Amino acid sequence: MQEVGSSILLSSTLRTVGFTLGGVIAGEGSYHTVATSSRFRDGSPRRRFVFQLAMAERDRPLLEALRGVLGFGSIHVQRPRRPHHQPVAVLTIASRRAHHAATIPFSERFLLPCAKRRQFERWRDALLAYERDLVARGLRGRSRCSAPGCDRPVRGRGLCRRHYYRATGY
Secondary structure, three states: OHHHHHHHHHHHHHHHHHHHHHHHHHHHEEEEEEEEEEEOOOOOEEEEEEEEEEEEHHHHHHHHHHHHHHOOOEEEEEOOOOOOOOOEEEEEEOOHHHHHHHHHHHHHHHOOOOHHHHHHHHHHHHHHHHHHHHHHHOOOOOOEOOOOOOOOEOOEOOEOHHHHHHHHOO
């Protein structure tokens, strides 16, 4: 019976932490799309879909907690823009794979109805439409290694760097 009680307590704690971090995202996070300087072979622009959360550097433990929950992202510190400002720590996630694995599911579950939720939904819908368009045009982005269980980018002969070197002996 104790396992059931501890399971409920753990579930309740994770839910509370999720909604707390969802509130932090609602206050300080942003979902945006950036056109990159490179283009596809057909001339259409490549787009990056970015999630960012910026806070004063003193609040970096919150960013690290969110990165720990999501399992993705990088944190960097920006110097103060003015002498009386504080340094800013920024969590950034720009990988579409990471968005599908973590950003989108987390935001769908823990962002309450608000302006940030609407911003997220527009961003998510744009990401999904962009990917559908890429597939329809045969432009899925970088190819993945053909070795079973490997999802690293291809370097040559349909293989990632590690598998390429194993296959060629170089």
